[in-house]
Amino acid sequence: AQSVTQLGSHVSVSEGALVLLRCNYSSSVPPYLFWYVQYPNQGLQLLLKYTSAATLVKGINGFEAEFKKSETSFHLTKPSAHMSDAAEYFCAVSYNDMRFGAGTRLTVKP
Amino acid sequence: DTAVSQTPKYLVTQMGNDKSIKCEQNLGHDTMYWYKQDSKKFLKIMFSYNNKELIINETVPNRFSPKSPDKAHLNLHINSLELGDSAVYFCASSQETSNYGYTFGSGTRLTVV
Numbered sequence: 001a002q003s004v005t006q007l008g009s010h011v012s013v014s015e016g017a018l019v020l021l022r023c024n025y026s027s028s029v030p031p032y033l034f035w036y037v038q039y040p041n042q043g044l045q046l047l048l049k050y051t052s053a054a055t056l057v058k059g060i061n062g063f064e065a066e067f068k069k070s071e072t073s074f075h076l077t078k079p080s081a082h083m084s085d086a087a088e089y090f091c092a093v094s095y096n097d098m099r100f101g102a103g104t105r106l107t108v109k110p
Numbered sequence: 111d112t113a114v115s116q117t118p119k120y121l122v123t124q125m126g127n128d129k130s131i132k133c134e135q136n137l138g139h140d141t142m143y144w145y146k147q148d149s150k151k152f153l154k155i156m157f158s159y160n161n162k163e164l165i166i167n168e169t170v171p172n173r174f175s176p177k178s179p180d181k182a183h184l185n186l187h188i189n190s191l192e193l194g195d196s197a198v199y200f201c202a203s204s205q206e207t208s209n210y211g212y213t214f215g216s217g218t219r220l221t222v223v
Contacts, residue, residue, distance in 0.1 A: 032208075032209040034211055038151075043217050044212070051209070088151055095209065096207045097155075103151045103153075
């Protein structure tokens with residue numbers, strides 16, 4: 001069975017600073033990996049997904065994630081944080097059955 | 111047009127009542143899901159339907175019963191509501207399997223008092 005672990009339930013950065021949200025996966029088969037964002041009182045929105053076409057995946061809102069098989073990681077980054085990036089971020093893994101991480105709340109300080 | 115729409119958005123009800131949450135998707139997707147998000151934001155899959163057929167039925171109380179009249183609709187009926195059922199319930203849909211990624215509805219916040 002596959003699973004993901006998000007390191008850090010809460011990450012705080014200053015506006016303009018690098019955003020790094022960590023995700024490690026466990027899967028016995030080549031995984032499909034996803035990052036979703038949830039703004040307050042809203043549903044989850046797909047940021048990006050890895051489907052083995054390329055290890056560096058670019059998503060919406062300037063986010064990207066790199067698949068590293070040797071480290072079983074799929075960390076999410078953004079070079080410069082904006083106040084509007086404050087939200088809950090979920091990493092997920094799927095092989096016909098999607099499992100979500102516990103989420104990381106990103107706070108952006110002015 | 112909203113891709114995945116849930117109704118109602120908020121639901122406040124007393125213990126012991128029966129309630130339903132409706133979900134509709136206009137994306138032409140084959141598979142629909144119900145997830146429960148608890149107060150700590152943890153997302154747990156409850157059910158999955160593919161073209162009206164039940165695919166995933168995780169360990170949830172049998173007070174919860176999904177119904178899919180057609181592949182564009184997946185409703186959730188809850189009998190004898192309990193305080194612990196208070197949560198946000200999300201409907202989602204995907205092409206064929208979850209490997210394509212989900213489109214989520216905006217959620218139904220259920221509060222049992």
